[in-house]
Amino acid sequence: MPGESHPPKSSTPLAGLGRCAAWVLLLVAATAAILPLYWMTTGSLKLQSDAMKTPPEWFPENPTTANYEKLFGGEDGGAWEGRRPAARWLLNSLLVAASISFSAVLTSALAGYALGKLSFPGRAVAFWLVVATMMLPRQVSLIPLYLLVVGFDWMDSYPGLIAPFLCYPFGIFLVRQFMMQVPDELLAAARIDGAGPWRVFWHIVLPMSRPALGAVAIFSFMGAWNEYLWQLIVTNRPEMYTLPVGVSKLVSTLSEFDLGLAMAGATVAFLPMLAVFVMFQKYFVQGVSVGALKG
Amino acid sequence: MSSVRLESVSKHFGDVVAVDEIELEVEDRELLVLVGPSGCGKSTTLRMIAGLEQPTAGTISIGGRDVTDVDAMDRNIAMVFQNYALYPHMNVFRNMAFGLQMRKVAREEVRTRVTEAARSLGIDGLLERRPAQLSGGERQRVALGRAIVRDPEVFLLDEPLSNLDAKLRVSMRSELVNLRRGLGATMVYVTHDQVEAMTMGDRIVVMHQGRIHQVGPPQQVYFKPANRFVAEFIGNPPMNIIRGRIENDSDRPVLVAGEARIPLSGELGQAASKVVEVDFGVRPEDLRLDEADGEVQATVKGTQFLGSEYLVDLDLGGPQLLARIEGHGEFGIDQPCRVAVDLSRAHLFDPETGDRL
């Protein structure tokens, strides 16, 4: 493959030492990051009695799927009888996050193109307005949004969960910065080749912005998945809960705190994110280092 | 018919006057070269012909059709950019095919036209590659190929060779000339390199500060520059210019500058008789070191050996001149010598307006 480069081999012992230190540091950091996840996943496979043991049990001695059965509406101790609530919650979460992510990519791409590559009066003002909304703390818009959703009669509905997040200001910002680096000559060349603004967008700008759009897809998906507060506010009926809301309510309604069940819920909530991240990881890394558009 | 016509076209960017009321006619099948120093408005002129820039005033027509308000996508032109502007996410084939696809040309025909153009440019082996996997020269060919497949009315080229190394530039230059002869196409070619302009152009347009200073065949621009700017810009090394006074020496006008006295005669003498202050211009190759005929006293200040010729710095007792002397010779530094000036090739310019007298 052209463009692939190999790092120079460390020749001196000192350089080797530095390399060693870097590895150790990375190992420590990685362990610190992974340990809670390990504790969560293994905890979800333990019985309540094993989970609360001191000293802690580092490896589940009696692994069990009981927590997951409970979560997905098994007979014994199922929270809402006759249903499989966690499955529904998972679906709700996926549907909400996927819709938001899709819409965020679409609107960011369109707005980013307009703000980054088309010239029209008021462009600068529009851009700064978008940036300004990024500065607003979430809490400020919570009550107005709530009133709006109540007004539309969207409580306990998918529109209520999704609509406030159809546009993603940070995504617009990211995509605009990225698209600005697409050289104007390229767009001029496409125009001369007979492409109108839409085709220039579709055939040139969009494919060249894939890294940024991938990053927007991930960021918005993660944001939507973790939008706990809003989802808590607009849902009252259990079948409209999202996974984080459902799990927390399930755990808190039980008479006795069930650590294993909480861990299982957290694990189920975590896995889709992991999947999305692995799938789009390439774009994620490229998107974070916005720039470096090679000609 | 694919002539191009610009009628009192101007382009302002805010307060900047990039192009100032230019009149220009590119004839059918002509290669017209726009040349001038950086920032003189060459690219802006080309971009207006392309439809990428809307003129502030004036009209542009292509092939007799007024296209002033026609968008770039609907003008049947092709453009080659200085940095090639290849689509980085498409391979060479798709880069070349894009323009045809946008114009809804049938699939089979796209394939034949692209392969044909690629073969004529010697890039038929690269069709699967991405631009990032090509050398500068290969990218250049792809950019040309992308223009050729379109079979446009007019080709516009903006410094297409300036990113190539010197050797490749010379070979691409002649290749481009041959290619164009085969296509029989109308071309407008922008460059800041006067050698490129001289060697390639049917006619040359010399621009400076948004204005056209002279239009004509290379020989005319070289031998009969319209003004001092053109005289100095075209030619390498540039023309010597001496500011001086005209005095009359026994019926014969003489240019006096410092201690130098250059007798003028012929046409030059007649022109000189009407003025007092004047800029005298003579090209380095129109000076000879000649003990017998030389009428001007000078001192050799230095020499540069170029192989087939020498560049000799001369001091005329005030004014400095550069002479280009063919063949081999011995030049004693700081030695006096006599210089003969080929007056039939020298020029006088008005010191105020710069116009040739």
Ligand SMILES: Nc1ncnc2c1ncn2[C@@H]1O[C@H](COP(=O)(O)OP(=O)(O)OP(=O)(O)O)[C@@H](O)[C@H]1O
């Ligand atoms: N988009 C623009 N906005 C403002 N000024 C511009 C713009 N484009 C060009 N100019 C100005 O117009 C003038 C002519 O520019 P132009 O690009 O035509 O020069 P050029 O002859 O092509 O120079 P070069 O040889 O450096 O490419 C310059 O002074 C330039 O600064």
Ligand SMILES: [Mg+2]
């Ligand atoms: Mg230019």
